[in-house]
Amino acid sequence: MVTDERNRILGMVEAGQISAAQAAQLLDALVMQQYQRIERTERLQSHTIRIWITDMTTRRQKIKLTATLPVYLLSVSLRMLSRLAPHLDNNTIQHILETIERGNTGRVLDVQDLEEGKRLEIFVEQ
Template sequence: MSKNVSEERMQILEMVEDGKITAAEAMELFSALERNDQEIVPKKDAKWLKVRVSTMDDKPKVNVNIPISLVDVGLKLAKTYDPKLKDSGFDNLDIEEIIEAIKNGAEGKIVDVIDEEEQTKIKVYVE
């Protein structure tokens, strides 16, 4: 296990201790870290899911980058850990549909939403 993974495990335990995530969510993250740690050499073509939430005048509200290998857990954790993401209207998106698209090889822009009522733009893409 790499030092980086050990640090990530400690961060997960601290989030449980602080009540930011449940023990079940922590177990999912541990499993994802274990799967990720088995690939010691990072792939050059590793992809990231990027979530950008901004105001209508493009002032950033939330920027989240999640490795594709952790996307299932990462999106749930991001919503739990970052209240701005939860309040941004991101909950209105079908997360399962996004995850399925990514698993099926989707690249580029996946979601592009303009919520005029909330005066928010949401962009989700794979890079």
């Protein structure tokens, strides 16, 4: 894809449609796009996620899960988690995924269900 775009730019120079200076600017922009894609891909590789569900009455952890997952699997996992925790809506899940994509780490969710007496915490690490 990058090669095709580069060849197209060079063809435009050869045909006299753009100057060499304009071609240099376009090629620089193309390289920057490629670096940004690589950077984003590296950020999206794998993250360690920790999910803790704690009984608020006894303060004991009922579930303590740690997994290292690529972001696309993390997305599926969080959507499945929303079925177990109905108070997690799509907006909350989307917010968590956007936080991860930006490269943020640490606690990304802390929800307390007072009716059920449970606390859900989600942590993300690189």
